[in-house]
Amino acid sequence: MNVPENLHYAESHEWVNPENFEAAPIGISDHAQAELSDVVYLELPEVGKVIAKGDSIAVIESVKAANDIYSPVSGEIVEVNEALVEAPEPINADPYVTGWMVKIKLSDTSEIEGLLDSAAYQKILS
Amino acid sequence: MLRSPLHDKHLELGARIVPFAGWEMPIQYAGIVAEHHSVRNEVGVFDISHMGELEIAGKEAESFLNRLLTNDVSALSDNEGQYTLMLNDEGGVIDDLILYRLDHDRYFLVVNASKIEEDVAWISSQLVPDISLTDHSEVYGGIAVQGPEAIALWESLEPELPLPERNGISESADGTILCRTGYTGEDGFELFDSVDRIDDWFARIIEAGATPCGLGARDTLRLEKGYPLNGSDLDETHTPHEAGLGFFVKLEKVAGFIGSEALAAQKEKGLPSRLVALRLSGKAPPLRQGYEVSDPSSGAILGTLCSGSLSPTLGVGIGMAYLPVSFAAVGNHFSILIRGREFPAEIVKKPFV
Numbered sequence: 001m002n003v004p005e006n007l008h009y010a011e012s013h014e015w016v017n018p019e020n021f022e023a024a025p026i027g028i029s030d031h032a033q034a035e036l037s038d039v040v041y042l043e044l045p046e047v048g049k050v051i052a053k054g055d056s057i058a059v060i061e062s063v064k065a066a067n068d069i070y071s072p073v074s075g076e077i078v079e080v081n082e083a084l085v086e087a088p089e090p091i092n093a094d095p096y097v098t099g100w101m102v103k104i105k106l107s108d109t110s111e112i113e114g115l116l117d118s119a120a121y122q123k124i125l126s
Numbered sequence: 127m128l129r130s131p132l133h134d135k136h137l138e139l140g141a142r143i144v145p146f147a148g149w150e151m152p153i154q155y156a157g158i159v160a161e162h163h164s165v166r167n168e169v170g171v172f173d174i175s176h177m178g179e180l181e182i183a184g185k186e187a188e189s190f191l192n193r194l195l196t197n198d199v200s201a202l203s204d205n206e207g208q209y210t211l212m213l214n215d216e217g218g219v220i221d222d223l224i225l226y227r228l229d230h231d232r233y234f235l236v237v238n239a240s241k242i243e244e245d246v247a248w249i250s251s252q253l254v255p256d257i258s259l260t261d262h263s264e265v266y267g268g269i270a271v272q273g274p275e276a277i278a279l280w281e282s283l284e285p286e287l288p289l290p291e292r293n294g295i296s297e298s299a300d301g302t303i304l305c306r307t308g309y310t311g312e313d314g315f316e317l318f319d320s321v322d323r324i325d326d327w328f329a330r331i332i333e334a335g336a337t338p339c340g341l342g343a344r345d346t347l348r349l350e351k352g353y354p355l356n357g358s359d360l361d362e363t364h365t366p367h368e369a370g371l372g373f374f375v376k377l378e379k380v381a382g383f384i385g386s387e388a389l390a391a392q393k394e395k396g397l398p399s400r401l402v403a404l405r406l407s408g409k410a411p412p413l414r415q416g417y418e419v420s421d422p423s424s425g426a427i428l429g430t431l432c433s434g435s436l437s438p439t440l441g442v443g444i445g446m447a448y449l450p451v452s453f454a455a456v457g458n459h460f461s462i463l464i465r466g467r468e469f470p471a472e473i474v475k476k477p478f479v
Contacts (some may be wrong), residue, residue, distance in 0.1 A: 037220075038159045040436050043412045043465075061411050063158040063436050064342055066465075085409075115144065 001032040001125055004096050009121035010110055011070035015096065016104075017110045023078050025100035026057070028069060031125050033095045036062050039088040044080040044101060044113045051077065051104070053111055058101050060091065072103065079103040130175040131321040132328050139338050147240035149176040149340055158342035162438040165310050165347055166479075169273035170339035179266045179318060180235040180249070184257035187231050193383050194252055195225060196366060197377040198383070202227040207293045207307060209374050212245065213367050213385030217392060218362030219369070221245050222354065224307055226295040234295060234303070236316070238356045252384070265305075267324030271331055272314035272339075272347075275350040280315065291313050302327075309344060310467045311477065313352035346435050349444060351404055353475030356416060359401060359432045359446055360452050365389055368448065369401045370476065400454035402475045404431070406443040406462065410469045412436035413445035413462065421453070422461045427446035428453055431462070439479045443469075 015031035015108070016023045035038070041061040051057060051071050058069040061099040080102050084090060090098040106112070128149045130136070136143065141152035152159060152173060154436055164170045183192060194197045197210035197427055211219055221241040226234040232367035237245050249259050271279065290296040290306045292313075297303050303318040310421050332338055345355070354360045354369055366375045367389060376389055391397075406413065413434030418427050434445030445462075453460075456475050461468040 037154060038157045040159070059411075061436075063346060063412065063438070064153065066411070078419070097368070 001095070003118050003125070005118040007096065008072070008115035008117060009099070010070065010115060011124060012070050012072075014069060016072045016112070016115065017100075021106045021109050023103040023126050024073070024075075024106055025044045025103050026071065027095055027100045028091065032094050033092045033099070036060060036067060037064075037092075038062055039091045042084050042088045042091065042101070043081075044085060045077050047049075047077050047080060047095070048050060051075065053118045060088075063067045065117065067087075072115055073106040073108070074108055075107040077102050094115075128176070129323050130173050132175060132269075133171045134172065135325055135328055136338075139332075139336070141324050141340060146341055147176060147238070149239060151176055152338075154340040154342045155338045158340070158346060159438045161337060161339040162346050164337035165273045165312055165339060165343060166439060167274070169271060169279050169314070169336045170343065170429065171274040171328065171336040171343055172270040172272070172314060172339050172341075173268075173328070174270045174326065175205050175267040175321070177263075177268055178235075178237040178239060178240035178245065179262040179268070180237060180245065181232065181260040181262060182235065182249070183232045183260070184340075185231050185475050186254070187233055187257060189381070190254060190257045191222065191225065191233060192379060193381060193388065194249065196383055196385070197225070198376040198379060199227075199233075204229055204289060205296060208307060209296055209375060210288055211371065212385070213249065213366070213389075214362055215385060215388065216362070217365040217385040217388035219356065219360040219364065219366060220248055220354055220362065222360055222371075224305070227298065227300055227307065228295065236305070240357050259466070265320060266316045266318045267321045267468055268316060269324065270308050270310075270314065271317045272308045272312045272313060273336075275310070275335070276314035279331065279336060282332060283334050291409065307351060310347040311353070311479070313399070314348075314372035332409075346438055349433055349435050350437050350439055350477060350479040352446070352478060354401065354446070355433060358361040364399070364401070364448060365392055365397075367393065369398050399429070400431070401446055402449050402454050402473045403478060404445050404447060404462065404471045405474045405478060406469055406471050408442075408470075410443050411464050413443040417445070417462045419447050419449065420424055420461045420468070421464065422459060422468070422470070428460070436461040444478050
């Protein structure tokens with residue numbers, strides 16, 4: 001399972017890229033996309049929405065089921081990946097790069113420290 | 127939880143296993159969408175070992191079955207099969223099944239996994255002297271090979287064992303049963319054999335090029351064709367006429383059948399509801415069982431989806447619901463409520479695909 005080292009992870013299998021606190025991309029892990037299987041529909045939040053850590057930020061639907069995606073951090077949604085709404089395939093094919101779902105402006109950067117690093121996340125997968 | 131004789135094979139193939147009707151069954155291997163397309167375009171193979179296989183035998187088997195089931199058993203010759211329904215006294219559906227005539231005094235029934243016990247109990251309660259019921263469900267495993275290339279696959283694999291005609295059945299000298307039936311809307315066949323031989327068939331058919339397919343694809347394939355699933359689309363509170371299955375109900379059978387009086391009375395009075403095929407328009411989520419269907423002008427809730435999914439072929443949400451007859455015409459528009467938002471849907475003709 002691919003678990004990039006530069007990202008931080010929630011136990012509920014979302015990742016956040018902490019390089020830019022003004023617009024940190026969030027997506028789901030390779031493990032999560034494999035568990036969900038073919039994503040056929042994605043519902044994203046409105047830009048400008050303020051969310052708390054643990055809030056649902058997206059709904060991903062496979063053929064079989066709908067799943068909530070939870071934000072690993074608190075902040076404001078500053079961008080959403082509209083291209084995925086039309087064609088959600090990158091969530092499965094490229095979950096860490098083109099499969100990002102939202103970018104968030106962090107309201108509490110210390111939350112990053114509370115997330116799992118790559119090694120710790122790999123541990124919960126094993 | 128029961129395990130299919132193919133369970134180890136499924137694990138080797140990387141299947142995801144889920145509980146279904148008391149069985150641990152594969153829901154998917156590589157992915158539902160790819161498996162679905164392989165059946166529509168090429169050939170796929172499903173484990174159907176969970177399904178029930180019953181045998182009813184006796185000199186008067188035909189008249190017994192004509193009383194038990196809705197279709198006309200006397201229309202069958204040896205080695206022919208028919209889709210049929212078993213009703214309660216009120217005309218509600220206990221099970222839908224395929225009945226095959228092996229011989230004038232021997233019939234083979236393939237019933238839903240979730241209903242085996244109930245079917246056996248019901249049939250046993252109806253038995254008359256000289257009619258026997260045998261439940262072979264634990265003896266047989268089964269696979270369904272479906273898709274436009276299914277027949278050619280079999281002919282190259284077993285040229286000495288010809289497939290029966292459409293809807294037919296054949297039994298080989300050493301007990302392999304072949305049925306030219308399925309639940310996908312594609313040509314293909316179902317093979318039943320003893321649990322210790324079924325894994326060899328499964329392996330050989332995959333080796334010959336069939337894609338292993340799980341219950342997920344089985345559900346999208348049958349829903350695209352508008353085939354009902356018992357327990358979701360059929361139940362004891364709706365009659366076959368409400369479900370749109372009147373073609374398989376022969377009210378004209380002289381001696382009648384269990385439930386026929388109730389069906390005749392319902393026809394006389396008018397149907398309260400009909401099972402309709404609903405299709406979402408445009409970009410929208412997949413449909414799911416339980417979503418509410420409402421009248422867009424009044425907002426009144428008219429029914430709930432009994433089946434729903436995404437059609438991999440059409441790329442839109444499709445589903446079925448019982449709606450009041452006055453609303454149940456093709457072309458009528460409705461709203462389907464999904465997570466608090468209304469999505470426009472239209473009744474379309476079955477099949478969807």
